[in-house]
Amino acid sequence: MRDVAAENLSLGRLYEGHVNALRLIAVHGRPAQRARAEAEAARGMLFGVWGADDRTPVSASRGRLRGAKRFASGLGHVARALVTAETAEGQQLFLVAADERTRHDASAWDMAGMQDSRSGRFSCDGLAGEPLGPPGAYAEEPHFVGGTWRIAAVTLGGITGLVDRAAAALRGAGRMEAEAQLLRLAPIATRAVAAWPAIVRAG
Structure with missing residues (x-):
């Protein structure tokens, strides 16, 4: 991971997110979720973890999300993302489809560097989310x-x-x-x- 980032920091950032997502799915996912993620990754799908909330924090009710994530890296490249959302039971990880381009706002990334990371804002409004693990799983140690x-x-x-x-x-x-x-x-x-x-x- 260090060596990848030394060659291309944006690529290193995306690689870290991919590894992190697959690790979380391996630890917290149900057998069907793990098998599906492994198959999708083997086909070349890129995964990511988007935890930073935008001005409207992401919340979830009855499997539907609302709000937005900021600093979402890999817009247009990441096909599956893990996002955190607040629920009545606490913070919950959700696995979502991330390739719907109408949800992407690359203009929100106004940093001079790491333009190739394709980072920006990701809208979760109305998005279906598949729960991953129990509430609080994202912050469980030693994985966090x-x-x-x-x-x-x-x-x-x-x-x-x-x-x-x-x-x-x-x-x-x-x-x-x-x-x-x-x-x-x-x-x-x-x-x-x-x-x-x-x-x-x-x-």
């Missing part, structure tokens, strides 16, 4: 914190990729041996190297 460490691996990959590209540019300009450049890059590289064993141990 495991997801944060996978994100840490993606972030570290992005840092590593930037350092490698900066070093390559300096080397190409014949400036890599300059003390000022080494002082800029060395602390970042040292911290990145030190962070990786901690991520591996946690994972």
Whole structure:
């Protein structure tokens, strides 16, 4: 995951979401849900996990959702998504079809970076959702914190990729041996190297 993100941070973000979704389905899904997800992933379907609520938080009643998610990565690429929604029993994970383009709003992603992650707003209004696991399953440990460490691996990959590209540019300009450049890059590289064993141990 780190190595994927080092080459392409947007791709690393989508890969992490795909792995996270399949992991959650494997842990919390019913046998039929697990079998279907495995078959769909084998056919090349991309999965994602969208947890961040927009101004109108996502809620669910009688299997129908309303509200919207923000920072939904992979719009137009993710076919199946896990979304969190508030219900009378608490927070519930729902498996939803994510490929209906009328629900996508890529203009909501106004960040300068990671444009290739195809992130944006996803409308859940009227969307049918299939419950995954019991209420509260999303925050169950150790699976929840495991997801944060996978994100840490993606972030570290992005840092590593930037350092490698900066070093390559300096080397190409014949400036890599300059003390000022080494002082800029060395602390970042040292911290990145030190962070990786901690991520591996946690994972």
